[in-house]
Amino acid sequence: MLQLSSGLIILLMTLATPAYAEQTFLEGGLLLTTAVLCLMGLALLLTLSSLSRRSKRLLRQQRSFQQLLAETPGIIAVLDKNLLLRNASTSLKSLLQVQDHSTLASALPLYADAEGSVSLDSTLKSQLRQHGVWHGEVWLKTERYAEAYKISIHALATESVKGPFYLLYGQNITQLRQQNERQQQLQVRDDLTLLPNPFIFEEQLRQALLSCDAHYPSVAVMFLRLHDSSLAQHPEQLTDARLSEAAERLQALIPSKFLLARQAGANFSILIPPHLCLYNNNIILNQLAHKVIGGFNQQDAQGLRSPLRIYIGISISPNDGEDVSSLLSSAEKAAGRAAQQAESALCFADSASQQQAPDLLALEAELYRSAAQGEFELYYQPKFSISSNRIVGFEALLRWPSPRRGMLPPPTFLPVVEETGLIISLDRLVFRKACQQVSYWQQTGLMRGRLALNISAQQFAQKDFLRFMQDTLAEFELTASLFELELSEAIFGHPTIWLRERMNSLERLGFRLILDNFGEGVSSLTQLRQFPFNGVKLAPSLVRYVEQQEQQRNICATLIRLAGYLELDVTATNIETEMQAYLLHVMGCDCQQGHRFSRAIPAEDIGQLLLKENQLLNNQRQIAN
Structure with a gap:
């Protein structure tokens, strides 16, 4: 390139000389054109070379990218x-x-x-x-x-x-x-059975104890100890297969509302939280324990029993322990005492509770016998209007005159009745007896207002429920307008369309529908508006502390005011004191019932009660005059 440039310069200088200008003009122009063409050709060659190198580089990049995409x-x-x-x-x-x-x-x-x-x-x-x-x-x-x-x-x-x-x-x-999920699961689950591990169980038990209050004061723990009777030396050392089998069987037997966990070795535990460990919890726990024991005592198709034996210890706070370790220790010791038996058994940590434990099966047998023979009775608790000081209705309450135990109120046997399904037969027995009594009161002039009846969720869901109610009313020649049906919030578990149709059918028959235990559960303003309720009955837990706790008074007043906006009648129950009656009356609740006015009494005492009421009213009129 340098040589070509130098020659081009010399040529131009020569052409510029006057002596040669005319002679060599054509030769110089031709030479110049040739030089320019050479330069252009060289530039073209350089450009093509650069493009070729770039094309090859792009091709290599494309191949590399395609290889990357493929591999x-x-x-x-x-x-x-x-x-x-x-x-x-x-x-x-x-x-x-x-x-x-x-x-x-x-x-x-x-x-x-x-x-x-x-x-x-x-x-x-x-x-x-x-x-x-x-x-x-x-x-x-x-x-x-x-x-x-x-x-x-x-x-x-x-x-x-x-x-x-x-x-x-x-x-x-x-x-x-x-992998991360499995790792996290191992931190909260037992690796073999996939049940919650002891750490999670103890944490849940700790939270349950902290949530106890005056309404729900107790937590219960069941400690389950498994033995393999086919092992003579160490029956508590179960194989993994046996433990897996036992875990599956326990999960099938124990309702999901209770927490089942695996403890160390062949031991398991069950947590019964406060809201499920209510009064008469001995019956509930006794029944659950017998259900588990019965599940392990069953025979297979060949008539052979499983070699697994289960021993259950039960502790209840606060009597058997007020913290996690003491409550678990009490239940474990009770399971150890139960394990001294040859067959599966249960043992309460508290000796008084243990004395009642073997009686559950006999209690169930007595209930079935009494129901079959119609031995249950109805007592009647009057409802009072505070403003008029008169009885405006009654509530029918079931009583069981047990041949062995005497007259028993519902809380002592209803958990067993509901679990066994006997509640359906008892509800129907109650309605028939109530119709018979109302028919008599109408004939004798003793009928006041309406008679309220508690209808269980199981009875409410029966296919022939409406037909049974209609047929019974027709048998005694009564109208449904003489009765109030108190329904629990358990009915809200049914599909909305089905529930609305059933309630509308009851309303068309003439029954008044009351929502029971209002303020304690999950009922909402929407549910009260979309279903044909005529009234609500305040939960006893709200009334109990209305004197002592301002918060309870505010809640009661708000609920009563809300019911008024919805044009629903309000009834307060479990009234024990004059102050409770006064406060609720001031809040707008006129209809009340409880021991402050009268206990539930047998039908034969109703006439005397009405007579006393008339005498009292006459005396008040005379004083006023």
Whole structure:
């Protein structure tokens, strides 16, 4: 190049000399043209060489990128400004089941959850437009599967009018997530049975003890010790197979509302929380323990019994312990005493409770016999109007004159009755006896207002419930308007359409419908409005502390005012003192019942009670005059 330039300069200088100007003009011009053409050819050769090198470099890069797309274990995608797929790795195409030509302008199914209910499309677009980059975990979901990925998306520098473009790279973390979940599960679950481990059980027991109050004062613990009777030397050392079998059997026997956990070795535990450990909890716990024992004493198809034996110890706070360790220790010691028996057995930590334990089966047998023979009786508690000082109705309450135990109120036997299903027969017996009594009162002029009856959720759900009520009313020639049916919140577990139709049918018959224990459960304003209730009965737990606690007074006043807005009658029950009656009356609750006015009395005493009422009213009139 330097030589060519020097020759060109000399030639130009020569051509510029006057002596040769005319002679060599044509030769010089030709030479100049040749030189220029040489320069252009050289430039062209250089350009072609550069383009060739660039083409080879681009080809190598393209091959490397295609190789990366084909061999990468993760997913790679090129996305346009609308996050539509323009190119993708082989692994991603395989997951999406798309061909090379069909990847163009197809959406990438990225979601925030495995169910695919929350799309990330708008979130990603917003973040990328603002920052040009996004990192995070997503779910790639198709019709066939859903897998978790950790991805990064970066904007690519481009001068294209169609830009920007984005490069996505991601790694599958589904297996890592599963490993982490299993690791977390091992921290709270027993590895063999997958039941909660002792740490979780003790923490739940601690929380349950902290939640105890005046309304729900007790927590109960069952400690279950398993023995394999086929092992002569160490019956408590069960094989993994036996333990798994026992865990499955316990899960089938124990309702999900109780917490079942595995303790060390062949031991298990059950937590009965405060709201399920109410008064007469001995009966409930006794019944649950016998259910578990019965489940382990069953025979198989060949008539052979399982060699597993179960021994149950039961402790109840606060008598058997006020903290986690003492309550568990009491239950474990009781299980140890039960294990001294040859067969499966239970033992209460408290000696007084233990004396009642063997009586449960006999109690069930007596209940069935008494129900079959119609030996149950009805007592009647009057409802008083505070403003008029008169009886405005009665509530029928069941009593059981047990041949062995004497006259028993419902709390002493209702848990057993409800668990066995005997409650349906008793409800029907109660309604027949109530109809018979109302018929007599009408004939003798003793009927006052309406008679209220408690209807169990089991009876309410029976297919022939409405037909039974109609037939019984027709048998005694009575109208449904003489009765109030008190329904518990358990009925709200039924489908709304079915429940509304059943309640409307009862209302069309003439029954008044009352929501029982209002203020204690889950009933809401919506439920009170959408179902045809005529009134509510305040929960006894609200009334109990209305004198001492301002909060309870505020709650009662609010509920009474709410019922008034909905045009619902309000009844307060369990009134024990004059002050309770006064406060509730001031709040707007006129109809009340409880021991402050009268206990539940047998039917034959109703006439005398009404006579006393008339005498009292006459005396008041005379004093007023």
